[in-house]
Amino acid sequence: xxxxxxxxxxxxxxxxxxxxxxxxxxxxxxxxxxxxxxxxxxxxxxxxxxxxxxxxxxxxxxxxxxxxxxxxxxxxxxxxxxxxxxxxxxxxxxxxxxxxxxxxxxxxxxxxxxxxxxxxxxxxxxxxxxxxxxxxxxxxxxxxxxxxxxxxxxxxxxxxxxxxxxxxxxxxxxxxxxxxxxxxxxxxxxxxxxxxxxxxxxxxxxxxxxxxxxxxxxxxxxxxxxxxxxxxxxxxxxxxxxxxxxxxxxxxxxxxxxxxxxxxxxxxxxxxxxxxxxxxxxxxxxxxxxxxxxxxxxxxxxxxxxxxxxxxxxxxxxxxxxxxxxxxxxxxxxxxxxxxxxxxxxxxxxxxxxxxxxxxxxxxxxxxxxxxxxxxxxxxxxxxxxxxxxxxxxxxxxxxxxxxxxxxxxxxxxxxxxxxxxxxxxxxxxxxxxxxxxxxxxxxxxxxxxxxxxxxxxxxxxxxxxxxxxxxxxxxx
Ligand code: NAP
Ligand code: MG
Numbered sequence: 013x014x015x016x017x018x019x020x021x022x023x024x025x026x027x028x029x030x031x032x033x034x035x036x037x038x039x040x041x042x043x044x045x046x047x048x049x050x051x052x053x054x055x056x057x058x059x060x061x062x063x064x065x066x067x068x069x070x071x072x073x074x075x076x077x078x079x080x081x082x083x084x085x086x087x088x089x090x091x092x093x094x095x096x097x098x099x100x101x102x103x104x105x106x107x108x109x110x111x112x113x114x115x116x117x118x119x120x121x122x123x124x125x126x127x128x129x130x131x132x133x134x135x136x137x138x139x140x141x142x143x144x145x146x147x148x149x150x151x152x153x154x155x156x157x158x159x160x161x162x163x164x165x166x167x168x169x170x171x172x173x174x175x176x177x178x179x180x181x182x183x184x185x186x187x188x189x190x191x192x193x194x195x196x197x198x199x200x201x202x203x204x205x206x207x208x209x210x211x212x213x214x215x216x217x218x219x220x221x222x223x224x225x226x227x228x229x230x231x232x233x234x235x236x237x238x239x240x241x242x243x244x245x246x247x248x249x250x251x252x253x254x255x256x257x258x259x260x261x262x263x264x265x266x267x268x269x270x271x272x273x274x275x276x277x278x279x280x281x282x283x284x285x286x287x288x289x290x291x292x293x294x295x296x297x298x299x300x301x302x303x304x305x306x307x308x309x310x311x312x313x314x315x316x317x318x319x320x321x322x323x324x325x326x327x328x329x330x331x332x333x334x335x336x337x338x339x340x341x342x343x344x345x346x347x348x349x350x351x352x353x354x355x356x357x358x359x360x361x362x363x364x365x366x367x368x369x370x371x372x373x374x375x376x377x378x379x380x381x382x383x384x385x386x387x388x389x390x391x392x393x394x395x396x397x398x399x400x401x402x403x404x405x406x407x408x409x410x411x412x413x414x415x416x417x418x419x420x421x422x423x424x425x426x427x428x429x430x431x432x433x434x435x436x437x438x439x440x441x442x443x444x445x446x447x448x449x450x451x452x453x454x455x456x457x458x459x460x461x462x463x464x465x466x467x468x469x470x471x472x473x474x475x476x477x478x479x480x481x482x483x484x485x486x487x488x489x
């Protein structure tokens with residue numbers, strides 16, 4: 013029997029959500045010229061949080077023009093050491109306002125406060141600190157003695173790590189001397205808008221960072237704008253492909269961070285309790301809304317029954333519910349659309365003959381929720397083994413030999429990440445070498461650090477974000 017926990021809700025009093033928001037262009041919040049409005053909601057309660065502007069084409073023009081002017085008159089000519097001062101200032105302000113940012117992120121996105129507080133926001137601040145350090149050392153980064161910025165970057169990000177994806181995009185772009193126009197996802201614009209206020213607080217010159225909110229159409233107009241020099245996109249493979257097509261034959265440079273279907277491989281000599289923690293972290297972290305989630309468990313056949321028993325026992329202890337409760341492990345699904353996508357794929361899993369097991373837990377009446385679920389009896393041909401579910405759903409497959417594990421792990425159109433659990437260092441090196449994945453974790457999973465490059469193979473995209481590698485996409489070397 014476990015102990016029952018008293019509720020431990022984080023206070024909402026620390027955030028100040030306005031009734032409506034304009035677009036952040038040239039250092040100011042401005043009303044739209046030819047756009048519309050939409051609402052951002054709290055996915056845990058379906059409460060409307062604020063009215064948000066959807067930028068129209070004249071707004072996109074204005075934002076790109078502001079970024080162009082700032083690039084040519086101030087930011088692109090500024091010495092790296094001066095740019096670094098602004099980036100350090102932003103990093104410090106994020107750290108100072110971290111509680112406010114964490115609460116706002118959890119309210120708008122549905123992720124547990126434990127994760128926004130301990131993972132997302134500390135990494136956001138760390139990213140700005142890290143790239144601030146590069147701003148005056150670009151000549152030593154391996155891209156020539158005096159690498160130049162590219163110009164105006166159009167950046168489009170998804171809803172799963174709203175502020176963290178913003179940091180991955182904006183910090184290296186600014187460190188290298190580019191200016192940016194960023195479009196956050198439709199369902200999670202609020203922390204990007206608070207970041208705009210932080211840019212004001214940091215006295216960042218107008219036009220260096222522009223935030224234009226909106227839906228997919230705003231994103232499309234932004235990336236197709238003729239005065240954009242560089243596009244950085246994180247999101248689905250379908251949209252990434254459409255962007256690549258739309259810019260073919262132009263001089264625009266493109267990096268894509270797309271989906272994944274990572275194999276988390278557990279060998280028979282792995283410490284089972286640690287591996288189970290890693291499996292849980294791999295697929296239930298952030299409700300499984302993680303492009304590099306360990307969504308395919310490959311477990312050696314001889315230990316599969318023991319691992320599955322331990323995994324079910326552990327899953328029964330996961331606390332699903334109020335994202336602002338500090339005890340919550342799994343929060344709300346980000347939107348009604350995402351919930352229906354998860355349901356469609358899990359229904360297909362059952363229809364194709366796999367067996368579902370869900371953690372026994374009560375779900376709130378309001379909001380969007382999905383029980384942590386595993387599928388056994390999965391074959392490689394099943395949709396749940398091939399397609400990205402992007403939810404708290406694990407597909408379990410077994411293998412007998414290392415060669416079979418590698419073949420199954422690589423049998424996917426994606427190649428973003430993978431995990432290996434074994435007692436043998438030599439096996440880690442031998443297997444990692446054969447996995448076609450951008451990141452391979454050994455005896456851990458979902459570990460992130462600003463110094464470490466991240467990115468995909470195959471349909472998971474191209475280009476790297478993070479580390480020294482992350483500078484390359486923003487330098488015209
Ligand atoms: P999505 O539809 O591709 O959306 C991503 C972003 O692109 C959003 O801001 C979206 O606006 C915008 N967008 C939509 N259509 C567009 C178009 N035609 N042109 C330009 N921008 C457009 O992806 P999602 O379903 O929201 O996000 C989940 C996906 O992102 C998953 O497949 C996941 O694997 C992937 N992801 C990858 C990484 C990575 O680092 N590799 C990280 C996180 C997520 P709206 O908000 O209005 O849709
Ligand atoms: Mg929202």
